[in-house]
Amino acid sequence: MSGNTSNTAPSSDSTDDPVRNRQRDSAGADESHVRVEQIRKTFNDGSVVACEDVNIDIDEGEFVVLVGPSGCGKTTTLRCIAGLEQPDDGRIVVDGDDVTDAKPKDRNLAFVFQSIALFPHMTVRRNIRFGLDMNTDLPDEEKDRRVEDVAETLGIDGMLDRKPKALSGGQQQRVSLGRAMVMEPDAFLLDEPFSALDANLRDQMRVEVKQIQRELNKPMVFVTHDQEEAMTLGDKIVVMDDGNVQQIGTPHEIYNDPTNLFVADFIGSPSPNLLDCTVVEDGGELRLRNAAFEVSVTDEQAAVLRERVGDRVVLGVRPEYLALNDAETNGAFTANVDVVEPLGDRDAVHLSADGQSLSAVTPQGRVGRRTDEVAVEMEIERAWLFETDGTRLV
Amino acid sequence: MSTGSSLGLGDVEIGDVWTRFMTYVVLTFLVMVNLVPFLFIISVSFTPPEAFFGDPSLVPANPTLEAWTKGFADLRDNLVNSAIIATGTAVISMAITIPGAYAFARKRFYGKKVGFYAIIVAMMFPYILLVIPVMDIWNSTGLYNTIPGMWIAYQIFVTPFAIWILRDFFQKLPQDLEEAAQVYGCTQFSAFVRVILPLAAPGIVAVGFLAFLTGWNDFLFSNLLTTGVGPVPAVPVLYGTIGGGSGERVYWGKLMAETLIIGAPPTVLYLFARNYLENAFAVK
Ligand SMILES: Nc1ncnc2c1ncn2[C@@H]1O[C@H](COP(=O)(O)OP(=O)(O)OP(=O)(O)O)[C@@H](O)[C@H]1O
Ligand SMILES: [Mg+2]
Numbered sequence: 001m002s003g004n005t006s007n008t009a010p011s012s013d014s015t016d017d018p019v020r021n022r023q024r025d026s027a028g029a030d031e032s033h034v035r036v037e038q039i040r041k042t043f044n045d046g047s048v049v050a051c052e053d054v055n056i057d058i059d060e061g062e063f064v065v066l067v068g069p070s071g072c073g074k075t076t077t078l079r080c081i082a083g084l085e086q087p088d089d090g091r092i093v094v095d096g097d098d099v100t101d102a103k104p105k106d107r108n109l110a111f112v113f114q115s116i117a118l119f120p121h122m123t124v125r126r127n128i129r130f131g132l133d134m135n136t137d138l139p140d141e142e143k144d145r146r147v148e149d150v151a152e153t154l155g156i157d158g159m160l161d162r163k164p165k166a167l168s169g170g171q172q173q174r175v176s177l178g179r180a181m182v183m184e185p186d187a188f189l190l191d192e193p194f195s196a197l198d199a200n201l202r203d204q205m206r207v208e209v210k211q212i213q214r215e216l217n218k219p220m221v222f223v224t225h226d227q228e229e230a231m232t233l234g235d236k237i238v239v240m241d242d243g244n245v246q247q248i249g250t251p252h253e254i255y256n257d258p259t260n261l262f263v264a265d266f267i268g269s270p271s272p273n274l275l276d277c278t279v280v281e282d283g284g285e286l287r288l289r290n291a292a293f294e295v296s297v298t299d300e301q302a303a304v305l306r307e308r309v310g311d312r313v314v315l316g317v318r319p320e321y322l323a324l325n326d327a328e329t330n331g332a333f334t335a336n337v338d339v340v341e342p343l344g345d346r347d348a349v350h351l352s353a354d355g356q357s358l359s360a361v362t363p364q365g366r367v368g369r370r371t372d373e374v375a376v377e378m379e380i381e382r383a384w385l386f387e388t389d390g391t392r393l394v
Numbered sequence: 395m396s397t398g399s400s401l402g403l404g405d406v407e408i409g410d411v412w413t414r415f416m417t418y419v420v421l422t423f424l425v426m427v428n429l430v431p432f433l434f435i436i437s438v439s440f441t442p443p444e445a446f447f448g449d450p451s452l453v454p455a456n457p458t459l460e461a462w463t464k465g466f467a468d469l470r471d472n473l474v475n476s477a478i479i480a481t482g483t484a485v486i487s488m489a490i491t492i493p494g495a496y497a498f499a500r501k502r503f504y505g506k507k508v509g510f511y512a513i514i515v516a517m518m519f520p521y522i523l524l525v526i527p528v529m530d531i532w533n534s535t536g537l538y539n540t541i542p543g544m545w546i547a548y549q550i551f552v553t554p555f556a557i558w559i560l561r562d563f564f565q566k567l568p569q570d571l572e573e574a575a576q577v578y579g580c581t582q583f584s585a586f587v588r589v590i591l592p593l594a595a596p597g598i599v600a601v602g603f604l605a606f607l608t609g610w611n612d613f614l615f616s617n618l619l620t621t622g623v624g625p626v627p628a629v630p631v632l633y634g635t636i637g638g639g640s641g642e643r644v645y646w647g648k649l650m651a652e653t654l655i656i657g658a659p660p661t662v663l664y665l666f667a668r669n670y671l672e673n674a675f676a677v678k
Contacts, residue, residue: 084573104576111577117570121592134579134588179578 033219034058034187039090041076050076051243061217065234067224073243074223078189081221082111095186105135110180112190116172118164124175125160131183150178170201187219206233227267239263261390264316270348270359275315279305288315292353293333298381304394313393314386321379322360324349324367329375337371439650446646461647469628469655476610476627478541483548483609484602491553492598495560496586517554524550525618532619539624547615552605563597564590599670607660628656
């Protein structure tokens with residue numbers, strides 16, 4: 001698991017006034033810009049553990065995506081970074097300053113809410129200016145200039161004197177982005193900002209946000225439960241489940257090399273095939289046996305499995321790595337074609353073999369609509385092996 | 395299917411007609427109940443006493459302003475008292491209940507639930523129950539027959555429902571708004587002032603208006619907690635005009651004029667507050 005750099009003890013400075021006593025970390029200069037260290041947060045007197053042992057390093061200009069199923073603690077983690085939630089344990093460091101005990105307004109972080117949360121009684125202009133009015137002594141012309149710049153970037157410059165209610169959902173979320181951008185914060189925190197928008201608009205906003213982030217070159221932490229959104233946006237992806245970080249890595253690392261069964265299953269669509277197998281030895285050669293098939297393993301895999309003959313393991317392989325051929329050809333095994341689901345230039349083919357469901361992805365039209373049976377060939381060298389408890393073997 | 399035509403054209407369903415009919419019945423009933431006595435009051439206030447006991451008509455034959463001038467002269471000082479008492483009641487209750495209701499809506503503290511239900515339950519009992527202990531305490535603390543005494547006494551009526559209504563108001567406002575304000579530079583307090591207060595304004599104005607009305611129109615406490623030498627508000631004077639139940643002959647014209655005079659200030663206030671009040675219970 002990458003990203004767990006922390007061997008620092010949780011916050012030890014318990015001084016009275018957290019804001020005034022914010023100290024510069026000695027090693028501040030070359031450290032990451034925002035650091036989340038060993039965060040733990042519980043609710044209801046400890047009965048609900050929302051997140052635990054969360055360590056994330058966010059570099060200057062990095063786009064980090066927190067992804068995971070509903071209730072896994074993404075929002076809680078983000079709110080701890082923003083200061084809207086006080087972690088039970090751990091530290092938040094922004095730009096070298098320990099801000100764990102600082103008020104939200106003293107962290108110089110911008111938060112974009114899932115609910116948008118514009119102030120309904122203020123015009124768009126006043127909404128965007130709000131942070132500048134509250135937190136800075138800039139002259140009025142400078143504030144106006146910033147507001148107008150940001151509004152232009154976001155394409156809402158014609159709407160500055162309207163109330164939020166008179167804007168569409170997409171425009172409202174732009175305003176809320178604008179409210180964040182004028183602050184020129186040290187980092188942006190976005191909690192599922194586009195979940196209320198329709199699919200087309202969401203794609204468009206995604207691209208825009210990524211562009212804006214590239215231009216501003218500021219760290220951005222983006223929360224989503226949509227793994228596809230995570231893959232398209234993130235420089236670094238943090239996969240969470242059940243309050244814990246499961247894996248941190250680039251989209252390619254996460255996709256190709258999941259650290260456990262959960263990540264393998266969660267990332268990618270259609271989901272990978274996860275097949276229960278038994279390790280068998282057949283004349284000195286190690287093979288994996290399943291109700292439907294038997295495959296021999298690579299040398300690398302064999303090295304791990306050598307000691308484990310007779311054990312049960314889970315074989316994981318992405319649908320892309322199942323090749324489908326005519327039933328007459330020699331494959332590893334034959335399977336029935338249940339459904340062919342067009343995905344654009346590719347088709348997802350759902351198969352069943354001896355009571356097991358599998359899916360494969362093939363180029364468009366490779367499997368005809370009336371095909372009943374196919375021969376399945378597995379690229380075993382691209383498969384992963386997991387313990388039955390989910391940890392990765394190889 | 396009905397096209398929803400409001401003119402009864404085309405295929406209107408019988409249910410629509412029935413609803414419409416009932417609406418008018420209810421409206422007519424309300425108008426009769428409210429407007430007819432009101433017209434009667436106005437009419438009587440301009441009717442000379444002889445005509446009232448002789449042969450009254452809705453439009454008086456020889457209208458007179460006598461009842462109005464006499465009534466106003468009798469009430470002038472008491473109206474000032476009423477204004478001070480009602481305004482103070484409203485201001486003090488707002489000062490207490492806005493933070494209180496906010497705490498009940500948003501903060502976590504020990505005994506919150508019990509405290510809230512205690513306040514609600516307190517509203518369920520007839521206030522007359524309180525007369526003896528209140529008079530007792532007011533007497534022994536020197537609050538009896540003073541304006542501050544009235545202000546405090548009315549809080550007993552006003553604060554429970556004010557807290558109840560305002561708490562609901564604050565609870566309905568999304569928490570994200572306060573948090574957004576805090577992220578963008580506010581303290582908890584300034585977020586409350588800049589975001590929550592303006593958005594709760596309709597509720598606050600409505601509750602403040604009701605508090606004012608309570609202080610203005612109450613008879614029970616104003617009669618019991620003041621004496622002729624103290625700050626008597628206007629309503630007990632009205633009671634005097636009826637004869638205090640003494641069975642003397644009642645000057646009806648003056649009674650009606652006084653009623654209208656006392657009713658006028660809250661009406662004017664209502665007209666000013668109307669925009670807020672109409673929003674108060676219709677906010678999203
Ligand atoms: N204020 C709270 N009080 C009690 N429990 C809470 C609170 N906030 C969050 N939780 C619990 O903490 C866990 C994590 O919640 P969180 O909101 O962080 O999830 P999430 O990953 O953002 O989910 P989603 O994708 O649904 O937004 C959940 O089990 C949730 O019920
Ligand atoms: Mg969430």
